[in-house]
Amino acid sequence: MEAPPSTQSIDKVSALYNGRRALYAPSVIAEAARLLDALFETAERHGHTRTSDHIGELATAAADATASKHRGPKEHRQAAEIHELHRELTQAFTEEGLTTTRCHVRLGVAVEPLSDGPRWVGRTGLAVALYTNSGWELMVNTSRTRVFTIYAPATAEGAREVAAIVHSILRGTLPDPFRADAR
Known part of the structure; x- marks a missing residue:
């Protein structure tokens, strides 16, 4: 160890x-x-x-x-790997107690906001995408949004860490990176 x-x-x-x-x-x-x-x-x-x-x-x-x-893969990911990592992320969101919802981000997995947490564009939550040549990318669940990279391993454990980070942002225990004063 x-x-x-x-x-x-x-x-x-x-x-x-x-x-x-x-x-x-x-x-x-x-x-x-x-x-x-x-x-x-x-x-x-x-x-x-x-x-x-x-x-x-x-x-x-x-x-x-x-x-x-952890910025992205050395070689482009295949569709099967992306699908598996999206499945792992969806499961990790569920394990965190978050509700997944329709995603407006290409190749993303979206979650609803929490009732007592921050809001974006009305009642929009957050989405995380993973592409053939990228790491985990955090966005507001809209078709036009800023992007923040979440540096985490592209593994099942990494998906759980990403879900925990997103949950912390939704709870307000981590600063909201989409707010101008957050960074």
């Missing part, structure tokens, strides 16, 4: 990701933090300390490298 990342690295990676116009699954944050820990260990073997000013870019390198790994 892989060792958990250090709190210091989680904090550094989280601070970097929080300043970006995207959302990051907990597993991606942990993966980037573990990479940062490994980079710091290597730097320390070469006489640098974790607090050295001249190695501050290691956190950016770890965050960027990990995010790019």
Whole structure:
């Protein structure tokens, strides 16, 4: 079993990701933090300390490298893989207690808003799409919308993390990325 990342690295990676116009699954944050820990260990073997000013870019390198790994597939996904991931996402939304609804986004899975949560364009909820060449993409469930990438693995576990993020936005416990003051 892989060792958990250090709190210091989680904090550094989280601070970097929080300043970006995207959302990051907990597993991606942990993966980037573990990479940062490994980079710091290597730097320390070469006489640098974790607090050295001249190695501050290691956190950016770890965050960027990990995010790019989850931005999209190396090769285009086949229709069967997209269908399976949509099925996993639909199941994950259901497990989160969310209600799926008709989707206005191409290749997306949509959920209704919660009665006490934020609203978009009347009573519209959110949708998540996954394409042949993309990662998870969050949108308002309308035909014209802004898009926010959710960096998460394209796996069943990643679908569960995406569903949890969407649920948190619908509950209002995560900032609404579609609001101007959110980012």
